[in-house]
Amino acid sequence: MAIAKMRVYRGDASGGGEKEYDVPVEEGMVVLDAIHFIQANYDGDLAVRWNCKAAKCGSCSAEINGMPKLTCKTRMDSLPLDKPVTVYPIKSFPIIKDLVTDVSWNYEVRKTIPPFKPAKDTKWIMYQEDVERSQEFRKCIECFLCQNVCHILRNHDKKNEFAGPRMLIKIAELEMHPLDTDDRKAYLRTDAGLGYCNITKCCTEVCPEHIHITDNAIIPLKERVADTYFDPLQWLIDKFRGNSKQ
Numbered sequence: 001m002a003i004a005k006m007r008v009y010r011g012d013a014s015g016g017g018e019k020e021y022d023v024p025v026e027e028g029m030v031v032l033d034a035i036h037f038i039q040a041n042y043d044g045d046l047a048v049r050w051n052c053k054a055a056k057c058g059s060c061s062a063e064i065n066g067m068p069k070l071t072c073k074t075r076m077d078s079l080p081l082d083k084p085v086t087v088y089p090i091k092s093f094p095i096i097k098d099l100v101t102d103v104s105w106n107y108e109v110r111k112t113i114p115p116f117k118p119a120k121d122t123k124w125i126m127y128q129e130d131v132e133r134s135q136e137f138r139k140c141i142e143c144f145l146c147q148n149v150c151h152i153l154r155n156h157d158k159k160n161e162f163a164g165p166r167m168l169i170k171i172a173e174l175e176m177h178p179l180d181t182d183d184r185k186a187y188l189r190t191d192a193g194l195g196y197c198n199i200t201k202c203c204t205e206v207c208p209e210h211i212h213i214t215d216n217a218i219i220p221l222k223e224r225v226a227d228t229y230f231d232p233l234q235w236l237i238d239k240f241r242g243n244s245k246q
Helices: 031-041 104-111 128-139 145-149 167-174 185-189 202-206 213-229 230-239
Strands: 002-012 014-024 061-064 069-071 085-088 095-097
Touching: 002 031, 031 085, 031 145, 069 145, 069 167, 104 167, 128 167, 128 213, 145 167, 145 202, 145 230, 167 185, 167 213, 185 213, 202 213
Parallel strands: 002 085
Antiparallel strands: 002 014, 002 095, 061 069, 061 085
């Protein structure tokens, strides 16, 4: 039986560091299993957030060997076990304890997004192509790995100016709903800080649900905002009609 050296971050908001453990690796074992082995055999107070262990709840996000991943979906035999396996909390959010971070900011931002708004006399009929267009965005499990790798949040800490990719796909889901009547372009331009995104696609690369965040959500939203606020022809039409957009 192979033995993996696990270097797991232990600490809280005041600081901390790595602690090393020897963990026996069994067939089919994932990183979350290794964390549970450490809890059961070494340190029962090791804090880790998890729920379904089926890669559908998004709770067990961490940075494994420096890469943002779900610990329940990362098999131990996919890692180079001849070297220590490092497990750290995601870095864009404050540490509560060990591998658990405070992601409540995301839910506060979500409260500010204008909700679904159908017309008063809506006929609740939708076509399959309309359903499929936004269905991709509903696959999000809110693991917040996309928020974690976004340099605007991670490196520049612009949480008071930028909503992040997870929230942008939520807005895209609403904006592309054929029965929604609200206009969120002003919100996207100001509160959501859409202009900060420079479409590096790092969020798409780490998404465990393989959502095309950049191509299918962020870029179409940017196009809508640009058409409304920066298209010179649209500016002339609005001026002629007496409409003004700030």
